[in-house]
Amino acid sequence: MYTKRLINKKIEHLSTNEIFEIIDSSNDFDKIKSVKSELKQRSLNNEEMIIAKKEYENYKTLKKNRKNEILTISEWLSFFFIIFKMGRYFSPSESFTDSELERFILYGYETKYKQAIYAKRLGIIFFFLIIPLWIFIIGKWI
Secondary structure (H helix, E strand, O other), X not given: OOOHHHHXXXXXXXXXXXXXXXXXXXXXXXXXXXXHHHHHHOOOOHHHHHHHHHHHHHHHHHHHHHOOOOOOHHHHHHHHHOOOOOHHHHOOOOOHHHHHHHHHHHOOOHHHHHHHHHHHHHHHHHHHHHHHHHHHXXXXXX
């Protein structure tokens, strides 16, 4: 199925790759028909159509590879240490990690999403273990 971001987008604003994606994966016959008519209105010649289809194939392979992409070290550390929603205190937007999680879901980074949730959970455990230990150590000095 085509992604959520394509559902509310106007047909004339779709890229050629997005049009091909809807044609390939949609079950809605009316949507496919309207998207095909939009593609015809763009009046691409044979050469441009071949190039567009090659670009779409590249897009599909990149999208497929995206599923298995892993978190970088800096991303992992940010999910580990920034476990609380701090966006409301420092800026009007939501937390950085929450917006990144939404981006992972939206663009199909399945492995990154799972690893980010795991890093957040480990971060929560870490903070709940380190704070009492820190209080215990400081209590010995006082």
